[in-house]
Structures are given as structure tokens and as C-alpha cells.
Amino acid sequence: MVQLSTETCFFCERPFIFGEQQYYGQYIHQWELCICDVCRSLNWDGINPRYEPRLLAHLSERQLLRPGRSARGLLVLACRVGSSEAA
Secondary structure, eight states, X not given: OOOOOEEEOTTTOOXXXXXXXXXXXXXXXXXXXXXXXXXXXXXXXXXXXGGHXXXXXXXXXXXXXXXXXXXXSOBOOSBOTTOSSBO
16 A cells, blocks of 8 residues: 655644645745645635734744735735645
8 A cells, every 4th residue: 555645734734645646735935834725725815814823923933924915904825726836
């Protein structure tokens, strides 16, 4: 039986398959974290406010740039939905 590579989603903290020609998530280089496809699709219009403190602490700790905010005041997700590439 083949052992598939997994990563853990930064937001929901659930593991997802990431490798061996199967990618159910994405690594966001600008933020140095992984996000699963479910969280990426649910947060396409901005990061859920419940994740904001943890994300901002993560970015601050690594001295990474903070994301901009949408017209609704939500942090903008640093990847394109429907694409495996970071924005």
C-alpha cells in the first residue's frame, strides 16, 4: 500500500493529501503555510475573522507582510481559488 504525503491546513488544522500527483491544497509562499482546498474555497472572499489573530501572529513571528483587506474589511487570501499557484 502506498503512503501518500500529507500536509496540515493552517486554518482548519486537518491533514490533506499533498504530493504524488494529488494536491488537495496549496502552499502559500508569501505566508509560509499550507491551506486545504476546502478552506481556500470557503475563504475566497476574505479570511474568516476567527482565523485572523492566529494568521497575523504567524506572519508577525516570521516578519512576513500582512495581507490587504477586502472592501468588506476581511484579510485577502494570498492565493487564487481554482489555481494551484500563489498570487
